[in-house]
Amino acid sequence: MFDELSARFEDAVKGLRGQDTISETNVEGALKEVRRALLDADVSLPVVKDFVSEIREKAVGAEVVRGVTPDQKFIQVVHEQLVEVMGGGNAPLAKADQAPTVVLMAGLQGAGKTTATAKLGLHLKDQGRKALMVGADVYRPAAIEQLKTLGAQIGVDVFSLGIEAKPEDIAAAGLAKAKEEGYDTLLVDTAGRLQIDSEMMEEMVRIRSAVQPDEVLLVVDSMIGQEAAELTRAFHDQVGITGAVLTKLDGDSRGGAALSIRKVSGQPIKFIGTGEKVEALQPFHPERMASRILGMGDVLTLVEKAQKEVELADVEKMQKKLQEASFDFSDFLQQMRLIKRMGSLGGLMKMIPGMNKIDDGMLKQGEQQLIKIEAMIGSMTAAERTQPELLAAQPSRRRRIASGSGYQAADVDKVLADFQKMRGFMQQMTKGGGMPGMPGMPGMGGGMPGMPGMPGLPGMGGGMPAGQPGAAPRRQRPYKKKKGFGQL
Numbered sequence: 001m002f003d004e005l006s007a008r009f010e011d012a013v014k015g016l017r018g019q020d021t022i023s024e025t026n027v028e029g030a031l032k033e034v035r036r037a038l039l040d041a042d043v044s045l046p047v048v049k050d051f052v053s054e055i056r057e058k059a060v061g062a063e064v065v066r067g068v069t070p071d072q073k074f075i076q077v078v079h080e081q082l083v084e085v086m087g088g089g090n091a092p093l094a095k096a097d098q099a100p101t102v103v104l105m106a107g108l109q110g111a112g113k114t115t116a117t118a119k120l121g122l123h124l125k126d127q128g129r130k131a132l133m134v135g136a137d138v139y140r141p142a143a144i145e146q147l148k149t150l151g152a153q154i155g156v157d158v159f160s161l162g163i164e165a166k167p168e169d170i171a172a173a174g175l176a177k178a179k180e181e182g183y184d185t186l187l188v189d190t191a192g193r194l195q196i197d198s199e200m201m202e203e204m205v206r207i208r209s210a211v212q213p214d215e216v217l218l219v220v221d222s223m224i225g226q227e228a229a230e231l232t233r234a235f236h237d238q239v240g241i242t243g244a245v246l247t248k249l250d251g252d253s254r255g256g257a258a259l260s261i262r263k264v265s266g267q268p269i270k271f272i273g274t275g276e277k278v279e280a281l282q283p284f285h286p287e288r289m290a291s292r293i294l295g296m297g298d299v300l301t302l303v304e305k306a307q308k309e310v311e312l313a314d315v316e317k318m319q320k321k322l323q324e325a326s327f328d329f330s331d332f333l334q335q336m337r338l339i340k341r342m343g344s345l346g347g348l349m350k351m352i353p354g355m356n357k358i359d360d361g362m363l364k365q366g367e368q369q370l371i372k373i374e375a376m377i378g379s380m381t382a383a384e385r386t387q388p389e390l391l392a393a394q395p396s397r398r399r400r401i402a403s404g405s406g407y408q409a410a411d412v413d414k415v416l417a418d419f420q421k422m423r424g425f426m427q428q429m430t431k432g433g434g435m436p437g438m439p440g441m442p443g444m445g446g447g448m449p450g451m452p453g454m455p456g457l458p459g460m461g462g463g464m465p466a467g468q469p470g471a472a473p474r475r476q477r478p479y480k481k482k483k484g485f486g487q488l
Contacts, residue, residue, distance in 0.1 A: 009037055009078065009294055012222040016071035022059050029058055030074060042256030044229035055081050055180055068180055079290050085259055086286035091268035093296050094214045095123075096251060098279045098429065100132070100178040100186045104171075106204055106247075107219035109192035113410070116145055116273060117189040118150035119281035120245070123271070124185055125156055132183040134174035135160035136167040136207065137191040157183075167191060167203060168210040175211045196231070197298035201238045209237060218244045220257055222448045229264045235264040246284070247273035249369055258289060279341075327423050329385040333377050336370050342414065366367070373415055379404030391416050 012033035016026060031052055038048045059077045080254055093158050095101050103120070105113050117133055122133045133151055135144035135158060144160045151158035159174045190207060193200045208216065218241045220228050235241050244261050247271050269284040269321045321327045342348060377385060379401045384390050391397050391412075398416065402409040 009034065010074075012037065012073040012078075013074055016069075016074050022070045022074060023464055025071075027056065027059055027074070028350070032080065041065060041259070042226045042228075044226050044256070044260040044264065045416070047229065047260050049260070050263070050354055051081060051085060054084075070434050075294060079294055082259070082290035082293060085263055085286075086461070087262045087268040088286060089268050090283055090285045091281070093120075093270060094242070096214045099182075099184040101184065101214040101215070101333070102186045102188070103192065103215040103217060104204075104208060104211065104213040105217055105219055106190055106239060106241065107142065107192050108195070108221070108231065111192065111219045111221040112273065113137075113192060113219045114146050114189050115276075115278070116245050116247055116271075116281070117187050118147065118154060118156070118278055119273065120217075121151070121187055121269065122154040122155040122278055124187075124282050125138065125154065128210050130183050131156055131187055132174065132181075133158045134179045134186060134188045135171045136174075136188055138163040138165070138167055138170070139191045143191070150278060164215045168206040171207050172210040184292065188213070196234050199371065201234075204235075204239045215243060216241045218261075218265075220244055220246050220261060222246050222248050222257045226256060226260070229260040232261050232264045236267065239264060241267050243267050243270040245269070245271045245281075247275065249274055267296040274425055327426060329377050329380060329388060329419070332419070333374065333385075336374055368404070372405075372411070376401055376403040376407065376415060388416065388419060392420070 012030045016022065034055065035048060035052050038051060039045070043051075047216055050205070054075055058081065077438075093101075093103070105117050105120075107113050108423045114137065121131045121133050133147055135147045137143035137147075144163065148158045148160075159170075159177055161170045161173060165173075167190060171190075174188065175186055188207065188211065190204065191200070191227075216239060218232060218235050220231065222228075224231070232241070232244070242269065246269050257271075258269065261267070269286075272282050272284050272289075273283055284476055321331060339348065369379075380391075383399060386400070393402070395409075398412045399409045401426055402412045405412075453478055
């Protein structure tokens, strides 16, 4: 997500490096790159024109204080403009004065409305709200059954009258049930079409009249690019949207929809879908997204993901193990499974400032290595997992594990050697302070849960040296306590 856009923005500031000020002359090259970056990202042309014009006006003549270079000032201006275009700040879901809050989900077929409805239902459940999902898509085969399946999976109730009833009648009956049984939120999943048509819009208007929603959320597939602007305009003009849910931002989308929706409709993006799993829904924060687009990472979202998955008692227990160098293969397996629950390794790493330059091939190699290690740990006995020293002392154990996991004995030897080095390294780092309450990632004072192998991922030659994202793996060197960070 946004990798190409990030690279283009980086190219935009190269021409300003070494300059004393931002002038009409030297800023044109940067603005041309910004324009090209936005167009390549499928941002709507009118939005691009306004965006570039605003940057030019704010950047030229901007005061560059001592210690800040013109290229850094230009990045600041671009960041501020990106935040403004995407809405300025987080816009939470409405909450009606009198329950239930009614949320109408709208959009084209294939945008992911049904899945987004379930994701939102789970999000509300996690916030302590009691939601009822209504299956009012009577046209798409198995849409209602899909919603029921997802509802059972996440523990959120689903209401429907089947495919024979009118969508507006289903929505109205769902509202009556929500009032009667004390639900505080009603999520109405409506039908979509392959394209906008008058029949679809008339049906949406009827449903809206039947339930008087507090929110009308337009579900937009981020892959549709510039079409997002026209789609948003059409729905807003005829139905009146109050916000948007941007889906499939984990894929190969260029991200243009994120910059077009707010500008076109005046309504905020409220949530983004970042994966296929029902847990993969995040509130949208323009300032965080702007930072990710510019390659600055998104540490706050990373921390929120970690806090959601890890209990404080587990954090304290792991911190103690790291400090005592008693971290074992069972702990490592637990950390790897945390990574899977939080998302892909690549997605997590790119939320860390400076890590956006890591080569995708290296990240894929890291993910494959984690799978390989998990297979090896699966072939260990309980004693071997908790006492890695047994493996170091007995080659026959390592050969058995290699045979059981489908790899070579040399692979097991490599993983064991790197694990021992990593354990010592992590012990040293946890004693140095840093970000509290997040054990596991070396270099962050104990680190972040689920990422114990960066740097020093077993079997990858010690991982990536700190401060050199994307650097090629170094030649393996013995671990020495007095060496600094990145000298494994």
